Amino acid sequence: MLSIRHLSVTYHHGNAEVKALEDLSLSIPEGEIFAVTGPSGCGKSTLLHVLAGVLTDYNGEVRMDGRPLSPQQFSIGIVPQQYGLLPWKRVRENIVLPAMLRKDEIDAAELESTIEILGLSDLLHRYPRELSGGQRQRVALARVFLQRPQLLLLDEAFAALDMLTAEKSRQLFLHLWDKHRVTTVMVTHNVEEAVAMSSRVAIISGSPGRLVDVFEHPDADVIRRTLNQPER
Numbered sequence: 348m349l350s351i352r353h354l355s356v357t358y359h360h361g362n363a364e365v366k367a368l369e370d371l372s373l374s375i376p377e378g379e380i381f382a383v384t385g386p387s388g389c390g391k392s393t394l395l396h397v398l399a400g401v402l403t404d405y406n407g408e409v410r411m412d413g414r415p416l417s418p419q420q421f422s423i424g425i426v427p428q429q430y431g432l433l434p435w436k437r438v439r440e441n442i443v444l445p446a447m448l449r450k451d452e453i454d455a456a457e458l459e460s461t462i463e464i465l466g467l468s469d470l471l472h473r474y475p476r477e478l479s480g481g482q483r484q485r486v487a488l489a490r491v492f493l494q495r496p497q498l499l500l501l502d503e504a505f506a507a508l509d510m511l512t513a514e515k516s517r518q519l520f521l522h523l524w525d526k527h528r529v530t531t532v533m534v535t536h537n538v539e540e541a542v543a544m545s546s547r548v549a550i551i552s553g554s555p556g557r558l559v560d561v562f563e564h565p566d567a568d569v570i571r572r573t574l575n576q577p578e579r
């Protein structure tokens with residue numbers, strides 16, 4: 348269980364203060380895909396930065412299975428919007444790097460099957476610059492699943508792809524996710540994506556970011572209405 352209690356984050360900018368998140372509480376059971384959406388600037392990235400352990404200056408409590416969440420205590424996998432591949436490493440090295448850095452043993456059969464599912468077998472010797480956006484994103488997915496994370500964070504992970512490529516990547520993601528069923532928090536602007544991929548969708552309001560509501564298996568129109576977006 349991932350438990351966020353009364354999380355508040357304030358950025359200090361000279362004398363000015365920006366309240367990015369205020370009194371946010373959420374409980375996310377193990378093995379759930381949980382989506383977070385809301386207007387630009389409502390604190391979605393801030394929330395992910397806290398969960399990733401990048402931002403530690405906050406008030407409140409963030410625990411996983413009763414223990415404070417930190418990258419030292421838990422394996423936390425992240426798929427950032429621009430995928431975070433190392434340009435000077437080939438695809439294969441990019442895929443195995445995080446597991447190697449953690450000194451985790453890599454299961455050769457799992458490596459092979461992940462590479463095959465993601466259609467990367469013929470690309471292992473290429474550099475990231477020699478890949479399409481969709482291929483780069485699939486390398487990031489291979490890398491994060493082979494890390495065997497206890498918590499998976501997706502930061503607009505499909506946003507940079509065209510519609511068809513994004514849809515294919517989402518299907519591949521769900522296929523791999525189903526094998527691991529890792530607790531996942533995904534931040535997305537895309538209401539359809541949130542609704543299709545997650546079991547619950549949280550809406551955060553803008554400035555300061557406060558939790559508006561959490562919907563279970565919602566209809567996209569319910570989310571749009573809450574966000575004040577036109578319904579389709």
Ligand SMILES: Nc1ncnc2c1ncn2[C@@H]1O[C@H](COP(=O)(O)OP(=O)(O)OP(=O)(O)O)[C@@H](O)[C@H]1O
Nearest residue numbers: 358359360365367386387388389390391392393394
């Ligand atoms: N390092 C920082 N210093 C000062 N203010 C910041 C900093 N990072 C973010 N903010 C502010 O905190 C608020 C929340 O930002 P955040 O990036 O978390 O929002 P977001 O929901 O992810 O936005 P977007 O959807 O546009 O990416 C915004 O008002 C932003 O300007």
